[in-house]
Amino acid sequence: MGNYKTLHKEKWSNIEDACLELFSPVDDEFIRYLASNKPADTVSLTISPESGCDNVRSAHGRKYDNEAILRTLDRCEANSVPIDFHFMIGLAHESFESLDKMWALWDKILSRKTAHFLASVDFGPMVLLDLGSIAYDNPAACGYRMLYTTLSEMQHRLSDPCWVDWINYETLHMTRDDLVESIFKATETLTQLKEKYGMTDPTKAYNEMIRLRLERAIIREVRDIMRIPDEKVRLQRLKELDQIYRDPLLSYSYVITSEEEPAA
Numbered sequence: 001m002g003n004y005k006t007l008h009k010e011k012w013s014n015i016e017d018a019c020l021e022l023f024s025p026v027d028d029e030f031i032r033y034l035a036s037n038k039p040a041d042t043v044s045l046t047i048s049p050e051s052g053c054d055n056v057r058s059a060h061g062r063k064y065d066n067e068a069i070l071r072t073l074d075r076c077e078a079n080s081v082p083i084d085f086h087f088m089i090g091l092a093h094e095s096f097e098s099l100d101k102m103w104a105l106w107d108k109i110l111s112r113k114t115a116h117f118l119a120s121v122d123f124g125p126m127v128l129l130d131l132g133s134i135a136y137d138n139p140a141a142c143g144y145r146m147l148y149t150t151l152s153e154m155q156h157r158l159s160d161p162c163w164v165d166w167i168n169y170e171t172l173h174m175t176r177d178d179l180v181e182s183i184f185k186a187t188e189t190l191t192q193l194k195e196k197y198g199m200t201d202p203t204k205a206y207n208e209m210i211r212l213r214l215e216r217a218i219i220r221e222v223r224d225i226m227r228i229p230d231e232k233v234r235l236q237r238l239k240e241l242d243q244i245y246r247d248p249l250l251s252y253s254y255v256i257t258s259e260e261e262p263a264a
Helices: 002-006 028-036 055-059 066-078 096-110 152-159 176-198 204-224 232-244 248-258
Strands: 017-022 042-052 083-089 118-124 143-148 168-169
Touching: 002 042, 028 042, 028 066, 028 083, 042 055, 042 066, 042 096, 066 083, 066 096, 066 118, 096 118, 096 176, 118 176, 176 204, 204 232, 204 248, 232 248
Parallel strands: 017 042, 042 083, 083 118
Antiparallel strands: 143 168
């Protein structure tokens, strides 16, 4: 980390915005030095804790805890250095209980946003365990269970109309359906927190929640359609569903009607 002292107070480039990636939490000296010796007009930081649970994070090679994350957040706020925290959904050793710790950490991070300081949160869903990765080659040792293992199987699955069927793994604590649910829950939670702390307006938050309800309904419908034995009928139903998905008014109507309780 000592190389940061090669920065100088004089601006030495034409870069207007620079984002520096951290691979571990940082101390006061680093943040103060960066704030005083910016390599660009605007400098921000990003770090990828991946999980909000210390044990899960440690299992994936990140040997620092939530307290270290929050201390880095404190230092960034004190020196007005924006920072983004990136997380991953679908990691081995993750459970719904450990995800609750992630939601709590997100809340603490986003609550620090002020008119003069921005702390943001983002996440990525892990849909595929990549071919050739250490986890793919040694799934059991890394906490995964492969659902299909060959390139031809992957190619076949990736041609399926619904992204949930692209997921090629499960974990020690989560089935594929659990992984799908955790992705939805992460999106819902982050949307609600961003609305809570004024990072998105209520209309956008509402539209996002409607989109998620649509996605859930579409997944259920696609799974039903894929059970139809007649290929011609199956393809026609998928085409009709795609037209609904692309039309905002039809989509909204579809969400409402799909969630209606059946008549008694």
